[in-house]
Amino acid sequence: MASPAVKKAISEAALQYQKPEGKVFEYGTAGFRMKADLLNTVVFAVGLLAGLRSKKLSGQWIGVMVTASHNPAEDNGVKLVDPMGEMLEAEWETYATKLANAPLDKIADVYDELVKEIDVKMTNPARVVFARDTRASGSRLVGVLNAALTATQVEFIDFKYMTTPQLHYVVRCKNTLGTQYQYGEPSELGYYQKLVDSFKKVMRGVKVQGSLTVDCANGVGGPKLRELIKLLDTPLDIKVINDDVINPDSLNFECGADYVKTKQRAPPSSKAGPLDRCASLDGDADRLVYYFSDESNVFRLLDGDRIATLAASFIGDLARSAGIASKLKIGVVQTAYANGASTDYIEKVLKLPIICTNTGVKHLHHAALRFDVGVYFEANGHGTVTFSENALKAIKNTEPQSPAQQHALECLQALTDLINQAVGDALSDMLLVEAILAHKGWTPKEWLGTYTDLPSRLVRVEVNDRSIFKAYDAERKLESPAGLQGKIESLQSRYHKGRSFARASGTEDAVRVYAEAASRSEADDLATRVANAVREAGTDGQQA
Numbered sequence: 001m002a003s004p005a006v007k008k009a010i011s012e013a014a015l016q017y018q019k020p021e022g023k024v025f026e027y028g029t030a031g032f033r034m035k036a037d038l039l040n041t042v043v044f045a046v047g048l049l050a051g052l053r054s055k056k057l058s059g060q061w062i063g064v065m066v067t068a069s070h071n072p073a074e075d076n077g078v079k080l081v082d083p084m085g086e087m088l089e090a091e092w093e094t095y096a097t098k099l100a101n102a103p104l105d106k107i108a109d110v111y112d113e114l115v116k117e118i119d120v121k122m123t124n125p126a127r128v129v130f131a132r133d134t135r136a137s138g139s140r141l142v143g144v145l146n147a148a149l150t151a152t153q154v155e156f157i158d159f160k161y162m163t164t165p166q167l168h169y170v171v172r173c174k175n176t177l178g179t180q181y182q183y184g185e186p187s188e189l190g191y192y193q194k195l196v197d198s199f200k201k202v203m204r205g206v207k208v209q210g211s212l213t214v215d216c217a218n219g220v221g222g223p224k225l226r227e228l229i230k231l232l233d234t235p236l237d238i239k240v241i242n243d244d245v246i247n248p249d250s251l252n253f254e255c256g257a258d259y260v261k262t263k264q265r266a267p268p269s270s271k272a273g274p275l276d277r278c279a280s281l282d283g284d285a286d287r288l289v290y291y292f293s294d295e296s297n298v299f300r301l302l303d304g305d306r307i308a309t310l311a312a313s314f315i316g317d318l319a320r321s322a323g324i325a326s327k328l329k330i331g332v333v334q335t336a337y338a339n340g341a342s343t344d345y346i347e348k349v350l351k352l353p354i355i356c357t358n359t360g361v362k363h364l365h366h367a368a369l370r371f372d373v374g375v376y377f378e379a380n381g382h383g384t385v386t387f388s389e390n391a392l393k394a395i396k397n398t399e400p401q402s403p404a405q406q407h408a409l410e411c412l413q414a415l416t417d418l419i420n421q422a423v424g425d426a427l428s429d430m431l432l433v434e435a436i437l438a439h440k441g442w443t444p445k446e447w448l449g450t451y452t453d454l455p456s457r458l459v460r461v462e463v464n465d466r467s468i469f470k471a472y473d474a475e476r477k478l479e480s481p482a483g484l485q486g487k488i489e490s491l492q493s494r495y496h497k498g499r500s501f502a503r504a505s506g507t508e509d510a511v512r513v514y515a516e517a518a519s520r521s522e523a524d525d526l527a528t529r530v531a532n533a534v535r536e537a538g539t540d541g542q543q544a
């Protein structure tokens with residue numbers, strides 16, 4: 001039970017805020033995310049829950065990240081990070097939703113009910129670390145978080161500005177400090193040092209060709225990348241662009257990974273020439289996509305599917321050279337949004353198993369852990385590679401019989417440090433891609449040449465109530481509204497290599513339609529037709 005003093009402190013602190021009328025909050029794919037003006041009471045609730053989560057886990061550090069990633073500058077959001085740097089456990093999402101929707105004059109009672117329901121030992125310590133991206137509303141929201149943590153007597157550290165993956169890193173470091181699993185120094189400098197040291201090891205004997213232009217979405221990734229570059233005295237010529245964090249409106253505006261992926265074009269500000277290697281981060285630097293203009297000035301995208309195939313093929317080759325391929329189950333995790341050509345390439349050329357999961361990295365991460373080396377990326381560029389205990393042991397304990405084998409083992413060892421094990425991380429993924437291209441001696445052109453993407457189209461359809469769109473089979477099919485799935489299947493069967501699906505977005509009030517087919521016009525046509533069918537099904541109820 002919460003003490004009367006704590007309940008009183010919660011009630012008093014809560015009274016400073018006002019709940020937006022008629023708004024129902026839900027902890028979704030990426031925590032809570034909406035217009036920043038509406039978030040005070042939500043952040044307050046998340047602060048309360050973070051303390052409870054830590055107490056429930058005997059005082060392990062819990063993270064709170066204030067960010068709305070690739071959303072417009074006026075939005076913001078908040079999400080919780082579990083002790084090993086993973087996303088919040090699913091069951092606790094419902095507690096977050098419950099607390100966020102509690103009326104303010106009852107919030108202390110709802111908090112107390114949760115303490116009983118979850119069976120939290122209130123005498124346990126509670127520890128929280130938090131950080132935020134560069135959004136203007138961040139400082140106000142961090143103030144609210146501070147008020148909730150103070151009211152519930154939680155020990156906390158404010159890491160100020162950080163990328164989302166940096167905060168995940170710090171959480172994992174804090175909770176493994178002094179153990180045999182110590183992940184690194186729990187500081188921003190510790191994060192850079194780990195990346196820089198491992199990158200140097202991976203790069204032994206190889207050289208990066210040409211420069212890399214990195215578009216930082218005018219978000220927190222810009223200043224952080226500059227810090228990383230300062231420490232990276234390895235020859236890597238990085239040109240940082242779109243790193244304006246002074247003008248708050250520039251965040252994600254006509255730049256960033258989401259812009260590049262959805263518009264399938266480079267940011268207009270890009271001055272890169274033909275065949276120049278370019279990359280874009282998103283607003284909180286957990287997504288990365290690569291691209292370039294070819295000789296005919298045609299834009300070429302190298303998205304998350306490409307990063308996954310590149311990483312899987314490289315790690316597979318290394319495991320063979322290291323003589324441990326038979327001990328490692330390497331697999332790839334994708335979502336329905338993965339381009340069909342990438343799926344084909346993984347199955348037929350790389351000959352690796354694939355798991356398809358629901359959208360949202362927590363689903364992919366979870367599935368990746370079923371492999372010794374689990375390569376997971378969403379097509380939009382969010383992902384990483386996980387290594388199992390068994391993989392780490394095999395890499396560490398194998399006695400090399402030749403210099404080549406030793407080199408491969410050392411390279412694999414360094415990769416386990418270079419790759420962020422907690423969560424997808426644009427800066428870490430970028431160094432990974434640079435290292436692989438250097439090892440393979442590839443320009444982006446050779447990388448693109450591994451397979452040919454099927455033309456695809458993503459359409460956003462606004463409907464009255466997206467909750468009626470219920471998906472199954474890793475969101476590749478719809479069970480309701482009745483009859484819609486049949487229509488989609490009949491439409492896609494009319495196109496060569498046609499594949500289409502629709503699902504309710506977890507982060508926006510819309511239904512997303514994806515379509516791919518053998519040609520651009522067929523993919524566009526299929527997307528339009530399925531979108532029309534979705535629109536009709538979404539308004540049927542109202543017309544009747």
Ligand SMILES: CC(=O)N[C@H]1[C@@H](OP(=O)(O)O)O[C@H](CO)[C@@H](O)[C@@H]1O
Pocket residue numbers: 029030069337359360361378380382504505506507508512
């Ligand atoms: C098609 C697409 O890109 N969907 C995104 C988007 O989810 P939706 O549930 O589709 O809104 O935001 C998620 C959180 O950032 C991200 O994980 C996911 O990949």
Ligand SMILES: [Mg+2]
Pocket residue numbers: 069070282283284285286287
């Ligand atoms: Mg992001």
